[in-house]
Amino acid sequence: MSDPLFDADDNANTSITPEEREGLIPTYITTRRELNEAEQININDGDRWAFARRSRDVLDEKFLQRLHKEMLGRVWRWAGRYRTTDRNIGVDRRQIEPELRGLLNDVRFWIEHKTYSPDEITVRFHHRLVSIHPFPNGNGRHARLAADLLSLQLGIALFTWGSANLVEEAETRRRYVEALRAADAHEIEPLLAFARS
Known part of the structure; x- marks a missing residue:
């Protein structure tokens, strides 16, 4: 399955392949356009679900899985379940759970010991979550929403993430991917700047 964030094909009228339809509910x-629209409607509902909850611990693995399911569960049967295949991005499928637990423990430590500023903690959380790539699809959108929820927990303003739809806006998506790649190389500043742009 492709990931719309990293796809080079920006043609929204591209037909979805039989492989890409696997697990699709509607x-x-x-076409990719119809898929993007259905996902966006579900994601908007997931946003409302997440922000309406009084009790939400974004540093809880089960909450992160439920968040993904709320964001994409009306479009994909596998929503909220970790991927079972390896990809060209993300950790080995067998390392998803240990890597995720390690990330959540690291973030708790950073918060408790004020290792980084709240903005940097949130952006590092986002980057590592994207890097783990726990789900078959929707990882960037899930990680951005999870980071926004962590921002609320830390009492900081939500990020703007380039102020555009990253699936549809090619230039903003390019800047985001470049910032993620810089963070892969341990340069977090471009992703911090992008998150607040």
């Missing part, structure tokens, strides 16, 4: 979807 039967009417035949």
